[in-house]
Amino acid sequence: MTTRGLVVGKFYPPHRGHKHLIGTALANAGEVHVVVCERPGEDPxxxxxxxxxxEIHPAARVWVIDDRYDAGDSAVWAENCTRLLGFAPDVVFTSEDYGDRFAACLGCRHVLVDRPRVAVPVSGTAVRSDPLANWDFLEPPVRGFYARRVVLVGAESTGKSTLAADLAAALGTVWVPEYGREYWEAKVRRGEANVWRPDEFVAIARGQCGREDEAARxxxxVLVCDTDAFATRVWFRRYMGGWSAEVDAVARGHRRPDLYLLTDIGTPFEQDGTRDERLAAACAAVRETLGRAPGRGCGAVAPPSG
Known part of the structure; x- marks a missing residue:
């Protein structure tokens, strides 16, 4: 008969201590159920x-349970978990002092795993307090959530891509190129540079967000991004003459950056065969009006509210 194991916790957030616990369960039970406790207002x-x-443990069966009950009432938790699973497990794996009481209420064995946190010295509280300091204890999907995101925005030919690459190199991290530029270059090769459809901007916004989320892992x-979906809203207005509710929804529904860097329009315009000359002329007119000299650099701004 298959041995059914149980692991219960908040996993708030999952870290490599949890990975060690669940991995131990998977190595010692034929079937492992992981129950995640849920309370309103928790982030994540x-x-x-x-x-x-x-994702981290594809062999485990993961459940979510209401966490409104007293954490010290092992009998209630045993009853709720049994009701959720539809059976009582053969063995429960914990890293906590309550494990023996909980297992007794379930009528099963208890395996205590790394209670002093020697094998993996980390806790969910420590991660929530300072995720960057505990980076080495996080798996890729959790890193993607906590990575600080810096986005460069600004007119064409103001050095965004160069700055993004340089910042990423200086920080020892990765950066996300502008998906819209890649999309535009493909249109130029097909001879469709002057023909735009509204749905293309939605695709660009989604593509940019998808690549950003993948790179964050x-x-x-810190993740450095050469533009984001918010900038796609501006390009939609530039080429379609209005705002797009669909593009706006993509931009507003995505993770907000921690910092925007706005590049100045003072650098000389360089036409590489894909850039908008009319925008270059507009930037030049603004530069002349403001009396700005080339090389003014960039400024840091807060994320937009909309």
Whole structure:
């Protein structure tokens, strides 16, 4: 008969201590169920934490349970977990002092795993307090959530891509190129540079967000982005003459950056065959009006409210 194991916790957020605990369960039970406790207002929420655990431990079966009850009432928790699973487990794995009481209420064995946190010296409280300091204890999906995001915005030919690459190199991390530029260059090769459809901007916004989220998993604490979906809203207005509710929804629904860097328009315009000459002329007119000299650099701004 298959041995059914149980692991219960907040996993708030999942870290490598939890990975060690669940890995031990998977190595010692034929079937492992992981129950994630949920309380309103937690960030990251339980549903997201459960999704991360399913990715990290695809062999485990992950559940979410209401966490409104007294954490010290092992009998209630045993009853609720049994009701949730539809059976009582054969063995429960914990790293906590309550494990023996909980297992007794379940009528099963208890395996205590690294209670003094020697094998993996980390806690959820420590991660929430300073995720960057505990970076080495986090798996890629959790890193993607906590990575600080810096976005460069500004007119064409103001050095965004160069600055993004240089910043990423200086920080020892990765950066996200502008997906819209890649999309535009493909249109130029097809001879469609002057023909735009509204749905293309939605695709660009989604593509940019998707690449940003993927790169955040590989980032070293900070992710640098050459533009974002917010800038796609501006390009939609430039080419379509108005605002797009769909593009706006993509931009507003995505993770907000921690910092925007706005590049100045004072650098000389360089036409590489894909850039908008009319925008270059407009930038030049603004520069002349403001009396700005080339090389003014960039400024830091807060994320936009909309």
């Amino acid at each position: 929420p339980a549903a997201l934490r459960a999704g991360w655990l399913r 590989r980032a070293n604490r």
